[in-house]
Structures are given as structure tokens and as C-alpha cells.
Amino acid sequence: MKVSKMLFKTLRETPAEAETVSHQLMLRAGLMRKLASGVYSYLPLGLKSLHKVEQIIREEMDAAGAQELLMSAILPAEYYQESGRWDVFGPEMFRLKDRNDRDFCLGPTHEEIFTQTVKSEVSSYRQLPLTLYQIQTKYRDERRPRFGVMRSREFMMKDAYSFDRDEAGLDASYQQMYKAYCRVFDRLGLDYIVVDADSGAMGGSGSQEFMVKSESGEAVIAFCPHCNYAANDEKAACVPEKMAPEAPKKLNKIHTPKAGTIEELVEFLGTDSKHFAKTLIYVAAGEPIAVMVRGDREVNETKLANLLGVNEQDLALAEADVVTQVTGARVGFAGPIGLSVSVYCDLEIAEMYNYVVGANDTDYHYENVNASDFTPAKIADLRTITNGDVCPRCGQAVETTRGVEVGHIFKLGTKYTEALDCTYLDENGKAATPIMGCYGIGVNRTLAAVIEQYNDENGIIWPVSAAPYQAVVVPVNCSNEEQMQLAEKVYNELKAQGIEVMLDDRNERPGVKFKDADLIGIPVRITAGKMAGEGIVEYKLRSQQESIDLPAEEAIQKAVDWIRGELKFEEK
Ligand code: ATP
Ligand code: MG
Numbered sequence: 251m252k253v254s255k256m257l258f259k260t261l262r263e264t265p266a267e268a269e270t271v272s273h274q275l276m277l278r279a280g281l282m283r284k285l286a287s288g289v290y291s292y293l294p295l296g297l298k299s300l301h302k303v304e305q306i307i308r309e310e311m312d313a314a315g316a317q318e319l320l321m322s323a324i325l326p327a328e329y330y331q332e333s334g335r336w337d338v339f340g341p342e343m344f345r346l347k348d349r350n351d352r353d354f355c356l357g358p359t360h361e362e363i364f365t366q367t368v369k370s371e372v373s374s375y376r377q378l379p380l381t382l383y384q385i386q387t388k389y390r391d392e393r394r395p396r397f398g399v400m401r402s403r404e405f406m407m408k409d410a411y412s413f414d415r416d417e418a419g420l421d422a423s424y425q426q427m428y429k430a431y432c433r434v435f436d437r438l439g440l441d442y443i444v445v446d447a448d449s450g451a452m453g454g455s456g457s458q459e460f461m462v463k464s465e466s467g468e469a470v471i472a473f474c475p476h477c478n479y480a481a482n483d484e485k486a487a488c489v490p491e492k493m494a495p496e497a498p499k500k501l502n503k504i505h506t507p508k509a510g511t512i513e514e515l516v517e518f519l520g521t522d523s524k525h526f527a528k529t530l531i532y533v534a535a536g537e538p539i540a541v542m543v544r545g546d547r548e549v550n551e552t553k554l555a556n557l558l559g560v561n562e563q564d565l566a567l568a569e570a571d572v573v574t575q576v577t578g579a580r581v582g583f584a585g586p587i588g589l590s591v592s593v594y595c596d597l598e599i600a601e602m603y604n605y606v607v608g609a610n611d612t613d614y615h616y617e618n619v620n621a622s623d624f625t626p627a628k629i630a631d632l633r634t635i636t637n638g639d640v641c642p643r644c645g646q647a648v649e650t651t652r653g654v655e656v657g658h659i660f661k662l663g664t665k666y667t668e669a670l671d672c673t674y675l676d677e678n679g680k681a682a683t684p685i686m687g688c689y690g691i692g693v694n695r696t697l698a699a700v701i702e703q704y705n706d707e708n709g710i711i712w713p714v715s716a717a718p719y720q721a722v723v724v725p726v727n728c729s730n731e732e733q734m735q736l737a738e739k740v741y742n743e744l745k746a747q748g749i750e751v752m753l754d755d756r757n758e759r760p761g762v763k764f765k766d767a768d769l770i771g772i773p774v775r776i777t778a779g780k781m782a783g784e785g786i787v788e789y790k791l792r793s794q795q796e797s798i799d800l801p802a803e804e805a806i807q808k809a810v811d812w813i814r815g816e817l818k819f820e821e822k
Contacts, residue, residue: 251719251752253755253756254756256294256295257293257294258280258295259280260278260765260766260769260770261278262278263278264278267284268398269396270397270400270466270698270702271466271701272397272398272466272699272701272702272705273399275701275710275769276399276698279709279710279769279770280295280770281293281295281296281299281718282398282399288392288395288404289403289404290398290399295719298718298719299712299718300406300697302716302718303438303696303700303716304408304693306437306716307385307434308385310430310433310437311383311410314381314430316381316427316430317382317383318383319367319382319383320384321357321363321364321367321384321386323357323388323389324346324354324356324357325354325355325356325360325363326353327352327354330343330362332669332670333362333666335362336355339355339358341393342358342390342391342393343358343390344356344390355389356389357386357388357389358390359388359688360384360386361411362666364382365411365666365667365669365686368382368667368684369667369670369672373674374674374675375415375674375677377674378415378419379413379415379419380412380413381413381426382410382413383409386406386407386409387404387405387406387407388404388405388406388407388409389403389404390403390405391403397466397468399694399695399697400468400694400698400699401695405692406692406693407691407693408691408693409688409689409690410688410690411689412687412688413667413684413686414684414687416685417685420661420685420686420687421661427689428659431657431659431691432444434696435696436819437819438696438700438715439700439713440656441462442462442653443460443461443463443471443473444458444459444461444480445459445461445473445482446458446481446485447459447484447485447658448482448485448552448556449660454663454665455663456660456661457660459657459658460659460691461482461653461655461656462696462699463652463653464652464653464699464702464703465652466652466702467654468652468655469483469652470482470483470634470653471653472635472648473648473649473650474643474646474648474649475646475649476641476644476646477643477644477646479641479642479643479648482655483634483635484552485552487631488596488597488633488639489639489641489645490600490601491601491640492601493524493602493603495603496603498603498618499618500618501618502617502618503615503616504614504615504616504617505613505614506519506613506614508613509582510581511582512526512545515615516545522546524544524545525604525606526544526605527542527543527544527585527599527602527606527607527619528542528543528549529541529584529586530542530543530549530584531568531577531584532567532568533566533567533572534554534555534558534560534565535565538568538572538591539558539594540576540586540589540592541595541596541632542586542593542595543596543598543633544596544598544599547596547598548633548634548636550633554594557630558594576591578610579608579609579610579614583608583609583610583612583614583615585608585609585615585616586626587609587623587624588624589624592628593624593626593627594626594627594628594630595628595629595630595632596629596630596631597631597632598633599629600621604619605617605618606619607619635650636650637650654695654698654699655692656691656692656696656699657689657691658689658690659689659690660687660688660689662686662687663685664684665686697716700712700713705771708768708769709770710769710770710771711771711773711793712772712773714773714816714817715817717750717771718772719751720749720750720772720773720774720813721744721749721750721752721773721775721776721813722751722753722767722774723737723741723744723752723754723776723778724737724754724764724767724775724778725753725754725777725778726760726779727760727779728756728757732782733778733779736802737755737782738753740776740802740805741753743806747806747810749809749813752772767792773816774789774790774792774812774813775789775790775791776788776789776790776805776809778802785801785802785803786800786802787800789805789809791812
């Protein structure tokens with residue numbers, strides 16, 4: 251492709267709205283443009299890379315025996331009503347009505363629709379197992395669209411669904427997808443870890459997420475460098491810290507004026523936050539409840555929602571007026587003693603002696619609180635793991651890091667097949683319910699994650715597998731005939747050898763062309779400059795600083811060999 255003919259505009263300045271490197275570079279390199287919050291248009295360069303990612307996913311899905319099909323994005327409400335998710339999705343679901351007042355949504359994910367397809371197309375055990383997938387547009391009205399295409403409201407997802415006759419079959423289908431996912435992310439050169447993830451209050455017997463390590467990731471991962479345990483912080487099990495037992499002292503109400511936060515209390519009483527228990531009032535599915543964690547810990551709302559059996563979106567910290575109604579005190583003075591709502595305690599509370607809690611009385615706390623002073627509804631793991639916490643598997647210290655969730659694999663069970671009454675006839679002619687797995691990859695998010703890991707101060711450094719073009723040929727001065735001729739020759743020969751190549755034939759200063767080539771991150775650059783008359787070009791990889799001068803033929807062969815080598819993917 252000749253750059254002079256391309257829809258191509260790079261930006262020198264970093265757009266103010268873009269917080270993450272990938273978002274900044276996708277805008278600056280002209281890969282995409284914003285249309286509205288969380289809504290983007292892909293320009294030609296960006297679309298080429300997006301297609302590369304899509305194709306890698308497609309190849310690995312096909313190789314794993316999954317079959318591609320394509321569903322609509324506009325979907326009738328009834329299937330989501332049958333599964334119950336018409337309500338569960340809440341405001342995240344884009345809803346619309348047709349001219350006859352029938353309800354539709356823009357598909358946020360397609361479990362129901364694939365189940366419906368299997369229900370209508372599969373009748374016998376002979377047709378199972380079956381794994382189906384599509385690469386298709388999804389819509390979610392995210393509460394906080396951010397980081398460009400990392401969290402957008404329209405995005406491409408590869409979603410796959412497996413249907414098996416038994417648990418062993420599901421395990422095998424799941425393992426196949428696991429391996430295919432590893433190959434996809436390996437081919438893209440991503441540094442990722444696979445973590446145990448929460449399966450939600452909705453059931454399911456296991457789930458893992460593929461996390462690309464990145465500072466800008468929204469997810470927090472706990473991993474153990476000693477035993478390789480890895481889980482996201484919604485799931486990571488917390489081991490309670492043991493405290494030295496103490497003989498119970500006498501419960502005592504103390505005046506703590508204006509000490510409504512843990513920091514203020516620490517300051518006021520001069521003890522550390524491990525000797526306090528926070529009591530937080532939540533509203534869960536309309537009911538106020540209280541949750542206790544040690545003063546230096548955070549409540550994990552996913553674990554709490556799972557314990558209560560409610561959806562996470564039906565769980566929120568209570569507003570100040572509700573707190574006052576429940577406790578009779580201002581926010582900051584809640585405590586478990588004498589409270590009329592159920593109190594859920596983190597495991598660590600059971601390890602504490604003679605500690606301090608709010609007294610349900612403004613400006614008062616109790617000190618010397620012990621287990622016998624109140625009765626919890628339940629004691630469970632309700633806190634979020636932190637750096638240095640004890641590994642639940644091996645007991646050494648875990649580390650936490652940030653990650654971008656690019657893929658999710660999930661053993662679903664029969665939730666959707668049962669809800670939609672999807673059955674097949676087994677070997678004995680009896681109706682049986684297929685067991686499902688579901689497997690998603692965010693295509694755009696994966697593309698952004700690649701940029702997040704492959705860049706420097708000058709721009710993107712594409713791995714060949716995702717590069718919009720594999721090579722760029724730059725004539726330094728387009729009005730110099732020798733340079734132009736040599737550049738065109740190199741360009742044509744590379745093209746003839748199947749290389750995806752750009753010719754930067756714009757009448758721009760060489761500095762501009764080099765800056766652009768670096769910004770858009772094309773892996774190989776071949777420059778025809780001063781030595782063009784002798785048939786010599788400069789050969790440079792975007793990932794390396796050095797360049798070398800070579801006869802054009804040699805440079806072409808070197809480029810072809812290197813690109814082919816990079817694309818050859820051997821299983822790890
Ligand atoms: P998140 O926790 O980040 O919202 P999710 O759990 O809602 O993700 P899934 O429903 O498992 O995501 O969707 C499968 C994949 O789709 C995710 O792993 C992610 O890569 C991608 N994805 C989900 N939401 C978005 C979004 N708003 N924009 C871009 N990609 C997304
Ligand atoms: Mg989400």
C-alpha cells in the first residue's frame with residue numbers, strides 16, 4: 251500500500267483524554283477515533299491489526315475443533331427472560347423496542363442464543379460434544395467506559411460455547427479451550443498469567459481468566475512466586491492472620507469525639523489499626539446488613555455477594571441515612587453490639603481479642619470487645635487479599651500485580667440448558683441436559699493489551715503477528731529518482747514475496763516519515779537514501795536501535811526470512 255493513498259493521519263500530541271499508553275498510541279498512530287464515550291471507529295491501520303488478532307483466534311479455535319457460526323447482535327428479549335438475565339443485566343444491557351413494541355436487546359453475550367441453537371439443531375447424543383463459536387460485536391452500556399477500546403460499549407468478542415454429555419466431557423472441552431487460549435496469547439507475544447476467577451453467585455464449577463500483566467490493568471491479581479498459585483482478587487482466598495490470644499478484659503464504652511474513621515481512631519487511641527474492627531453497613535437486595543473486617547482490611551464485595559447469594563449489582567454500601575437508621579449513629583460509629591441487622595464477619599475477626607468497634611452511638615466506641623459480646627450471622631472469608639498476604643496454597647507470601655483480563659473460560663454446567671429446556675436423547679432414548687462451558691476473548695482489548703506491552707517513547711513496536719503491515723519502505727527524498735526507483739523495487743519485491751508492505755511515498759521530510767514509521771510501529775523498515783545509486787539500503791527493525799546498510803537484494807531476503815521466522819509459532 252502506498253502511504254500517499256492511505257487514509258492516514260498521526261498525531262504528534264498525546265490526546266488529553268487518553269490515560270493509558272495503549273489508548274494514547276491507538277489515537278496517535280491513527281488506528282481508531284472516538285465517536286462517543288466508549289464508542290470507537292477503526293481506521294484502516296487499526297482494522298488491519300484487529301483482523302490479525304481475529305484471524306489468530308479463528309485459526310486456534312478451528313484447530314481446537316470448534317465450529318464458527320455467526321449470530322445477530324440484535325436479539326429478542328424472550329431468551330434472556332427465560333434465563334432470568336433480562337433482569338440480572340440491569341442497566342448494562344442496551345434495550346430497544348421494535349415498531350410493534352416487542353422487546354429486544356443488543357447482545358451483551360450469547361449463552362442463551364447458542365443454547366437455543368443447540369436446542370433446535372441437536373437431538374441426539376451422537377451430535378455431542380459440540381463447541382461452537384463466533385467473532386462478533388457485543389454491546390454493554392458500561393458504567394465507566396475507559397481506556398479506549400479496553401472497556402468500550404461496543405466491542406468484538408470471540409465467544410465460544412461447549413456442549414457435552416457429562417462432566418468428564420466438559421473437562422476435556424474446557425482443557426482444549428485452555429490450550430487454544432494459551433496458543434492465541436503466545437502467538438501475540440503477550441506476557442500473561444492464568445488466574446482462578448470467581449464463578450459468581452450464579453453457579454458454575456470453575457473459571458479462569460487470562461490476565462495480561464499491565465500497570466493500567468483494572469484487575470488485581472494475587473500470585474505466589476513460590477508455588478505458582480494465581481487468582482484474581484475477587485477470588486483469592488485469604489488466610490486469617492493469627493493474633494496472640496489474650497484474656498478478655500472488661501467491655502468498656504469510650505468517648506471518641508470526631509474519630510469516625512480508622513485513621514482518626516488510630517491517632518486518637520494511639521493503637522494500630524489491627525486492633526480495630528470496621529463495621530460497614532451494606533444494603534443487599536434491599537435488606538440492610540453489617541459486615542466486619544479488621545481495621546486494616548477491605549471488604550471483598552464479590553465474596554460478600556456470593557456468601558449472601560445475591561448479584562453483585564444488588565449489593566452496595568448503605569447511604570448515610572440508612573446507616574443512621576440502622577445504627578442510630580452518624581456514619582463512622584457502627585458496631586456489632588446491639589445491632590438488629592445480621593452481622594457477617596470476616597474470618598480474621600474470630601482471631602481478635604480485646605479490640606475496638608463502633609458503639610452505634612455518635613462519638614462513642616467500645617473497647618475490649620471479644621467473641622462473646624455479639625453473635626454473627628456467619629463468619630467467612632470476606633476480605634480482599636493484599637501484597638504480602640499468606641498464600642492459601644503454600645503459606646509463603648503472595649504478591650499482587652495489576653492485569654488486563656483478555657480472556658475468560660468458564661465451566662457453566664446446566665444453568666442455561668436447563669433454563670431454556672434444551673435437551674437431547676441419550677443412548678437409552680431418554681431426555682438429557684447438555685453440560686455447557688463458555689469461553690470469551692475480548693478482541694479489541696487483546697489488541698490494546700499487545701500495545702500496552704509493546705511500545706517505547708516513540709510509539710508502538712508491533713509483534714509481526716499483529717502488525718498492520720510487516721514492513722515499510724521509506725525513500726528519504728521522493729523527488730530523488732534513484733531513491734524512489736530503488737524504494738519501489740524493494741517494495742514490489744517484498745510484495746511479490748507475500749510480505750505486507752507499505753511504501754511511504756509522501757512528499758514529506760524524512761524526519762516526519764521516520765517518526766511516523768516508529769509511531770505506527772511497523773516491524774521492519776527499509777530506507778532508500780544517499781546510497782541508493784549503489785543499490786544500498788538501510789535495514790532496521792523497530793524493536794532494535796541499530797540499523798545496517800545492505801545491498802537491496804540482501805535486505806529484502808533478510809526481511810522476508812526474519813518476518814517468516816517471527817510468524818512461525820512453535821508450541822511452548
Ligand atoms: P470485565 O470484568 O473486564 O468487565 P467481564 O467479566 O464482564 O469483563 P466477560 O463477560 O467474561 O467479561 O467477557 C469476555 C471478554 O470480553 C473479557 O475477558 C474481555 O476481554 C472482553 N470484554 C468484556 N467487557 C468488555 C468491554 N467493555 N470492552 C472491551 N472488551 C470487553
Ligand atoms: Mg464486565
